Amino acid sequence: MSEMRIRVTLNGAPMELRAEAGKSLLRILREDLGMTSVKEGCGQGDCGACVVVLDGEAVNSCLVLAAQADGAEIITVEGLALQGVLHPLQRAFSEMWAFQCGFCAPGMLMSAYALLLHTPSPTRDEIEEAIEGNLCRCTSYRAVIEAIDAAAGEQRRGGLAAGAPDA
């Protein structure tokens, strides 16, 4: 397999590494860059546990190859809080029990984050569409939807600037 040099901006910081062109972004993030918030639930894009934000879009990182990630700006949950201040999504998820076991939470948070980047006032249907690819086996999704809605409201009110670095 051919190794290639890959440059990414991860949570605002430029990174450079060598990886096999066919290695998944999921594995690069977890194994080479220490981003263990990125979870593997199926490895084939069925569950959404590995969702990260890549150039402003939510993607299943298990389906993205190293070569495709070259040059991209990537945000993971590790990049959501800014100087220890939680992002409104993180606060809402935490306060409203928008998870139980928590394994789906990072992917769910990143799908929601990408949604709010484009759609600051999402409708319920838009929220559902954004997390349609994120499976949660513990909750009924109700708390997730309400948490995203609450975070969107807080962001609009500007109570706190979004914690993530500029994407």
Added chain:
Amino acid sequence: MPLLVSSGAGDSPPERPMPELEVVGHPAAAVRAHEIVTGRALYTRDLGIPGTLVGRLLYTPIPCGRIRRLDVRAARRLPGVTAILTAADISGENSYLYSIPDQPLLAFDFVRFQGEALAAVAAENEEAAARALEAIEVEVEPLPGVHDVLEAMRPGAMQVWPDRPNVHSRLVIERGKVDRGFARADVVIENQYLTPWVEHAFLETEAALAMLDNTGTVVVYSPGQSPHRDRRQIARALGLPEVRVRVITPAIGGAFGGKDEAHVQIHAALLAQATSRPVLIERSREESIRTHVKRHPVQVRYRTGALRDGRLTAIHVEAIGDTGPYLGAGAEIMACLAATVFGPYRVPAARIEACTVLTNNPVCGAMRGFGIPQGQFACELQMDDLARRLGIDPLEVRLRNGLETGDEIPTGVRMRQAGGMKGCLIEAARMAGWDRRREIERAPAPHLRRGWGMASILFTVGMGRNVPDFAGASLDMALDGTVSLRTGASDMGQGAHTALAQLAAEALGVPLESVRVVVPDTDQAPNAGPAAASRTTFVSGNAVLRAAEPIRHTLLQIASEKTGLPLNVLGLRGGRLIAEGETLSLNVAELAREAALQSRGLHADGFYAMEYPEPHPPDAYPYAYSVFTFATQVARVLVDVETGQIKVEEIVAVQDAGQVVNPAAALGQVEGGCAMGIGYALLEELIVHEGRTLNNSLEGYLVPTVRDVPPIRARLLEYPEPFAPYGAKGIGESSLTPTAPAIANAVADAIGVPIRRLPITPERVLEALERGEDGRVR
């Protein structure tokens, strides 16, 4: 948002004798919420240890056969391959599963199901591990196997085991005069019900990281529901004393019963022992679905006799469960079904038979509900059938038969607290507008039919009489008044640690933030038994209260000495000393420091074993349950009679919780149970053909997405449970149980034909419409 009510129609909830609660009953964030939302919660595969080897298991190529050749010599010589183990390399016992440990860790003579492991590999990296698996030479001579449960029961059927009958057990529970009950019945109805194999589909597949520490102990990190039992099983296989094994439970990504059995912990430990290196085994999703235990598919024949007014006279139930080739807890699950299949009703006479049958199909075991959902599904469809037959409203037929406190059930137990039965039923009917449902459009379009259905269930708490059911817990107060809580009970997302922390805070009179739950670790925490059977809040909760008592007593004694006030007027609340409602200047931290100065310890262990003080009839079922929760759900569905598609429009879920410990978490359990129940009702079925599952992915095996879950209106009722901590009891499993029968009854209401087989797919709806009521199995 708190949908808590403490009053409802029916038996009114008893007056609360408890003093005002400060922490219990109040919303609190999960103890690990911050770590989860920041991505720092560490699950097993997130624990990076330098030099960790990749562990993989070689699984059988075919579900059933005789192993003719298993040659690992060439594979062992490959570069990067550190160790390959087969059955011959296991120094201890080559078997596992709890209750009846009859599954080999590594098969050596026969393979009996598709998930059988043949060899364990440890390699420097994934590529080397994959090459090793390829290079192992395997020859398994195919054998036909037994794949049909009824076939397996026939005399002369092919044997799954040469020396064991296919029908492992036939449990009979009988109470009252059944023949007479049917003889005096005005109506007798009999139906057959079928439920499928169901997959847990926890988001985190199984994993275990094993290594040796500097005391010669094997340390295993793994998501497990029963760390002390896992320790025991690892020790048996490695031939070590139990104290030479340490099991640590990091964050668990869902379990639902599927991590109650050991999965890859023992294999990882064997490889670590063989290599003296850390070894991580992770199952892929495909491996996970192929290997771990499933919810039992069950066939239930249910016969119900009743008087014209709907009152039950007798039931006769025969249930057959396909448990696969290995027993583990299989027979206990069928027994649990049998000991509850009469539902939350007064049944004067019952004969219940439950068969546990061995086949070469997937191994079945614990999954949220432990056999009860299958039985209650049948029971609740029977009740609706009875209501239809007699022209009585489904609500009315349930109320006329509903259990009350003091009633005896067919296991010989008298109900300690059955207020939740009618309480939940009436409240759910009220919330759903049950009486007014006929005023709403039944056919909003020519091809659509709307229907309402209800299901009312009973669920057990604890392992039952004469079954070990105990927990320890320990508490340590530091000099600043903060508290470590050590428990062997796992939190797999159900919120157990948050609930236990709340109970500790309540009992000690400290703020919740002062209590830290230590990661379960068999080296540190007392055995709490499995996080199963909806028992953790009750059993571990009581252990926590017992540990808190002496610490609180010491603190108050010191306070009494310092203030000169008598002990009986003093209390602790929110970390402050109080006397007859007044807050004094002393706080818990000061009292804790004073305790240390006086050399008085602030550590205590609590131990609790489930109590059954009531006399039990000697001829009654010996393992009967005495603690129950009740739940009623009402489903409203819209069925498209052209396509067979079912849309669940709404679910109303009312759950008896004894005493709610954490409203947000409890509602999450109820709603999450409904979501899983919707999957059970409409979507989920492992397709098994000749012992192979054909849908080994989350693309092929559908679990509910956000689009599949309708609005759920949930409410919790509080009927304090005797002996329970502040009256609280588990609700995580009971909330799943009514959903499928409520939906099935709603579909029957919509299309006029009951469908007695899960899941209720569009094809089955169309089939049912075609055959009509007359074509039903009698």
